[in-house]
Amino acid sequence: MGRKPCCDKVGLKKGPWTAEEDKKLINFILTNGQCCWRALPKLAGLPRCGKSCRLRWTNYLRPDLKRGVLSEYEEKTVIDLHAQLGNRWSKIASHLPGRTDNEIKNHWNTHIRKKLKKMGIDPLTHQPLPPPPAASPDHDNGHTDGQSKEPDDKDKDSAVSADVKEPEHAVPSFCVDEVPLIDPNEILIPRHPSSSSSASSSSMSTPSNSAVIGHGNIFKDLEFPELEWPWDYSDNIRLWDDEFDWHPNLLIEEGAQGRMSTGPTDTPSAVNYSYQVPVLDQISWTS
DNA sequence: AACGGCGGCAACCGCTATCAA
């Protein structure tokens, strides 16, 4: 019959991850790739369930993540996609390389929703909000503040979702389909880089504020003794710039051996892999 | 300086679709 349970929940740790745990997880995945999440905790020596490991990795530790505040452009993208897809955060995130569904969801709930409301736009229907009722406390039921989302929002949310039956090929109002997006399955990580990482770093300006600095911190702070970090993440892992105004090619050095992959673990001997990313000019906004 | 409230974010929970036995 079926498979073994993913994890016996006894003795498994919950709550915030420690640097030590992060280290173990990163170390394991960089060494072995992403195999099955169920087996990973045991193999990596982590007192966590596989699900927790997967979330930690996908939402926080993945080296291709771009952290930090969403740029104005990204916000626009999120709003536009949300108008069409509803709360399908993973679909929305798939259009924003380096961003996770969790991150976008959080940003939506904490920033964008308020912003839209402030602008008089219903964050759920994306239509102009009706003018504030002159005096209708009866209908109001005292829920006029920002927290009034609950039942109302939910209903509308599902309405939006229901409208978009199959968003698989939902086309945003900007033309991203012409633009090759980075496939997260193809993030290649060199483990034994040559010393000449200048090829990539020279073509990219060092971000002054960028979230990737966060990556640098993460990875540097962890200080893996057994892992030679191939590059300064703050320079080279930055696939997307906040302003989307550059034409980067992320070069993976010769001798690359490691691979981040969610797919089958065929071992690539990848060299000189480069990304094409959309450029602002190629995207036209409808509003 | 201390306290309380609030906001932001990481992580967990629960559900569902998919896949394997």
Add this chain to the structure above:
DNA sequence: GTTGATAGCGGTTGCCGCCGT
């Protein structure tokens, strides 16, 4: 075809830092 595990997704919670009083 059925059952049950797995992976993924969206909603929610709880912790922590910041800010105002």
